Amino acid sequence: MQNVTIKSSLYLLLGASAIAWVLLALIENKDLSNPVDFFGLLPKVVTIDLLAIFAFTKWGWKFRLFRGWLVPFPNLNGTWVGFIYSDWINPETGEKPPRIPVMLTVNQTFFHISCVMRTGEMESFSYAEGFQIDSDKQIKNIAYCYTSKPRLSVSDRSMPHDGTSVFRIIEKPQLKLSGRYWTERATTGEIILDYHSSELLEAIPEELSKHPIRKEPV
Incomplete structure (x- = not known):
């Protein structure tokens, strides 16, 4: 390609x-x-x-x-919102935690892309990013490595760490990013995001933070 x-x-x-x-x-x-x-x-x-x-x-x-014949990658600029579904098992309850509201902001130019992910307890910043595009094999992914910095108020149970996220880019019938992540703390999970707006927001939209909690991916 x-x-x-x-x-x-x-x-x-x-x-x-x-x-x-x-x-x-x-x-x-x-x-x-x-x-x-x-x-x-x-x-x-x-x-x-x-x-x-x-x-x-x-x-x-x-x-x-x-798109396609001259520019192989899609324009992902803007704010994406959704939920994290962690595979971590709480040793006290033996259950997975509820889904976590999350926001991803993407700042993309023709030559560069950066990703910042935010939850109520942490911010993560990408430091190595790239597209994997192969139309013949129907592959359309974005992957990046990141450093996560939890808030000081949760530092006793959540330490800074690095990780990797890989998202499948879905453009039809609607914009969506469906991916997975893994970290050096041996935690893994899924992240499902919908396109929210072209504006780069700095905090999770209030309507998302009040969304009803479910324990299984939607």
């Missing part, structure tokens, strides 16, 4: 350069069969190409018309 995208990018850039050359020649009444006129337009064509590349990497990559 990556090779196809690179080839598509090169073809698009060459095509755009050719169009720019022709349009500039018409505007400035240049003869492209004349080497002096042809190469004389080169600095302006390069400038146009650089501006087009800047605009694409800044804004254009988000448009769906470029």
Whole structure:
């Protein structure tokens, strides 16, 4: 998939350069069969190409018309909300804990992506992120490693730790992230998130924190 995208990018850039050359020649009444006129337009064509590349990497990559053939990964920017379903067994009760309201914020550009996850007791920050996209195998995942920092009020039972999350990206019929996580504390579980908004929120929405608790994934 990556090779196809690179080839598509090169073809698009060459095509755009050719169009720019022709349009500039018409505007400035240049003869492209004349080497002096042809190469004389080169600095302006390069400038146009650089501006087009800047605009694409800044804004254009988000448009769906470029998805697949030019941009292999989806736009995940925004706030995602849902629940964590931990596999941890409480030694005192012998049961799993209730599901935990959680919020994930994704800050994504064409070149970089960062993920911050928040619950009522902790914040985790990604430090290594990447997409796994293979349309032929129907694979569309995002994975990242993170450092979790619990609140000081729960430090007696929850220590800072590192972990990894892998999410399957679901776009149809609605945006959803369905994934799993594991940590260096030997805890594992599931996380199911729905797309909430394009705004990067800094606290879990009140309606989510008051959501009825269930012990099994929905």
